[in-house]
Amino acid sequence: MERHTAREIERAGGGPAVDRITLDYEGRFLRRRSLTTTSGASLLVDLAETVSLNQGDAFLTTGGARIAIDAAAEPLIEVTAPPTELVRLAWHIGNRHMPAQIEPARLLIQANHVMADMLARLGATTRAVREPFTPEGGAYGSGRAQGHHHGGATDDPRGSHAADDDRHGHGRHVHDHPHDH
Numbered sequence: 001m002e003r004h005t006a007r008e009i010e011r012a013g014g015g016p017a018v019d020r021i022t023l024d025y026e027g028r029f030l031r032r033r034s035l036t037t038t039s040g041a042s043l044l045v046d047l048a049e050t051v052s053l054n055q056g057d058a059f060l061t062t063g064g065a066r067i068a069i070d071a072a073a074e075p076l077i078e079v080t081a082p083p084t085e086l087v088r089l090a091w092h093i094g095n096r097h098m099p100a101q102i103e104p105a106r107l108l109i110q111a112n113h114v115m116a117d118m119l120a121r122l123g124a125t126t127r128a129v130r131e132p133f134t135p136e137g138g139a140y141g142s143g144r145a146q147g148h149h150h151g152g153a154t155d156d157p158r159g160s161h162a163a164d165d166d167r168h169g170h171g172r173h174v175h176d177h178p179h180d181h
Contacts, residue, residue: 002041004061009047012056017068021059024072025099025110025133028053037067055134071132075111076101078127079119089124099135108133 004019019037031050035043045059055071081089083105090107093100098115101108109115110133116126 002039003044004037004041004059004063004065004067005044005046006059006061006067007046007048008060009051009053010058010060010066012054014058014066016066017058018065020068020070022070022072023053024074025135028069028071043067052137054137055132071134073130073132076108076129076131076133077111077116077119078129079107079109080105080125080127081123085123089119089122092119092122099133101133101135108135 019039019041021035021037021043023035029050029052030045031047033045035045037043043059043061053069055069057069059067059069061067079089079093080086086105086107090100090102093107093109093115096115098109098112108129108131111128120126
């Protein structure tokens with residue numbers, strides 16, 4: 001079996017790839033990991049820092065090979081509504097620090113039954129889909145925020161800090177930005 005080591009990434013738009021690797025949204029956030037390419041080759045990723053990878057980016061191996069990154073299809077929730085309502089729904093999703101893929105006629109979020117219920121109560125039409133997930137990056141072009149994770153670990157739509165605060169008896173979500181509770 002062929003073995004590769006990658007210490008660099010190339011953002012979308014590079015040359016031809018010798019192989020491909022398919023990763024879901026969580027799998028595309030990494031620094032050091034052993035992976036297997038589509039052809040079955042071993043790839044050790046050893047980057048200087050944790051990065052958020054996108055569809056079309058590539059790992060550059062120490063041997064000069066380019067291994068393209070594909071976004072895997074995963075369970076998502078499609079959110080639709082009239083355009084003026086879709087903007088309001090996007091605000092509610094962002095206010096809960098949920099990553100969202102924003103398109104002209106729909107939003108996509110990771111599967112979460114609590115968020116789906118909240119959005120339906122706010123007037124959205126929701127539908128389970130299975131597609132690649134490529135949400136908006138950070139406001140400053142750096143992708144995902146490190147050390148500021150919300151959601152995923154709890155069913156509370158306010159995110160994981162709400163559960164942490166309740167566990168410590170604080171009963172509220174504390175940050176330097178407001179939330180509607």
